[in-house]
Amino acid sequence: MRDEVYCGPGSGKGTQCEKVVAKYGYTHLSSGDLLRAEVASGSERGKQLQAIMQKGELVPLDTVLDMIKDAMIAKADVSKGYLIDGYPREVKQGEEFEKKIGAPSLLLYIDAKSETMVSRLMKRGETSGRADDNEETIKKRLDLYYKATEPVIAFYEGRGIVRKINSELAVDDVFAEVSKAIDALK
Ligand SMILES: Nc1ccn([C@@H]2O[C@H](COP(=O)(O)OP(=O)(O)OP(=O)(O)O)[C@@H](O)[C@H]2O)c(=O)n1
Ligand SMILES: Nc1nc2c(ncn2[C@@H]2O[C@H](COP(=O)(O)OP(=O)(O)O)[C@@H](O)[C@H]2O)c(=O)[nH]1
Numbered sequence: 001m002r003d004e005v006y007c008g009p010g011s012g013k014g015t016q017c018e019k020v021v022a023k024y025g026y027t028h029l030s031s032g033d034l035l036r037a038e039v040a041s042g043s044e045r046g047k048q049l050q051a052i053m054q055k056g057e058l059v060p061l062d063t064v065l066d067m068i069k070d071a072m073i074a075k076a077d078v079s080k081g082y083l084i085d086g087y088p089r090e091v092k093q094g095e096e097f098e099k100k101i102g103a104p105s106l107l108l109y110i111d112a113k114s115e116t117m118v119s120r121l122m123k124r125g126e127t128s129g130r131a132d133d134n135e136e137t138i139k140k141r142l143d144l145y146y147k148a149t150e151p152v153i154a155f156y157e158g159r160g161i162v163r164k165i166n167s168e169l170a171v172d173d174v175f176a177e178v179s180k181a182i183d184a185l186k
């Protein structure tokens, strides 16, 4: 069983994923976190990734997909299912994911207005220490999200696996809807 959690930067994906892991025990793989771990390692590859992420651009497809695949394989024996956060970022990435790994069973579309995403990210930036939580990069991330990532939803809508969830509510109310979508799979 494999879920994907979407949507724009700051919509609350990470927050909801934490709650899903606590309740359902799935393995959470955040592509952004995997990339940040590589940056933190100080490797040569990490330095290249940091430059891309600081600009709010997309890291090459194969790099991220290999990281996700390795992380999935590492947990294959113990995992009850995977929750993939922040990937695919464009339709091509979704197609490659399906070729190399498989098809998802549910796509959780965590939807918030762009003003909400910006204000959450600016607030998070006060404490996150993330190089991309600043006004200029946030704007680029949002532009890229609408241009490249939103079409991914239409791609999966055709398969009937998209559940759209209003993320303007309080965290627990959003989670109640997330739980309903996951329970409906069983
Ligand atoms: N599949 C991915 C995931 C992340 N990134 C890079 O990593 C950055 C941060 O990704 P992520 O942590 O997923 O951030 P956001 O989606 O912007 O949202 P948030 O961090 O708030 O979860 C992106 O802007 C992008 O440069 C990428 O290129 N490809
Ligand atoms: N009011 C409100 N704030 C939220 C909600 N979900 C997340 N946040 C806040 O919004 C910011 C971004 O959330 P995060 O989970 O990191 O979002 P992501 O970028 O989609 O992974 C954080 O500072 C959260 O505290 C929500 O449902 N309601």
Ligand SMILES: [Mg+2]
Binding pocket: 013, 014, 030, 032
């Ligand atoms: Mg996140």
